[in-house]
Amino acid sequence: MEETRQERQRQEVMVVGVDESEVSLYALQWTLDRFFAPYAPHFPFKLVVVHAKPSPTSAISLGDPGVIEVLPIIDADLKKVAAWVTQKAEDICNSRSVHDVTFQVMEGDARNVLCDAVEKHHASVLVVGSRSHGAIKRAVLGSVSDYCSHHAHCTVMIVKRPKIEG
Secondary structure (H helix, E strand, C coil): CHHHHHHHHHCEEEEEEECCCHHHHHHHHHHHHHHCHHHCCCCCEEEEEEEEECCHHHHCCCCCCCHHHHHHHHHHHHHHHHHHHHHHHHHHHHHCCCCCEEEEEEECCHHHHHHHHHHHHCCCEEEEEECCCCHHHHHHHCCHHHHHHHHCCCEEEEEECCCCCC
């Protein structure tokens, strides 16, 4: 039993960022299929699944009239989305018999939340999905995967969903 505890302390950490998009949930599935499920019960990584919940104030303009009344409603909706994302991620993990997972919801911008999670957990790998925005959308919206690849202090794996031909 003591060896198992020591092995666990030395075990590398992999953080996977998830949101409500199909792309991020695909990235989680892809990661589990390649790094966890085939190796059961000795997983090569400790898995931490992180969802970045935006703050209610980031979702609206603070200059709008009536904003104070709307904030609790927006916060409740953001919490519902976070609960749905966490449950969906848990279901995906359970369907692949991966049960030793830490799920976290952290408030803030996804770029910063994921880089902070890497630091907090001393992760050696961060996995994010790629939405494959064009250059203009990426310039306006920014890219979480691009930001993390430059700022996270670990290997960043960007998972793209294959195009469905038909």
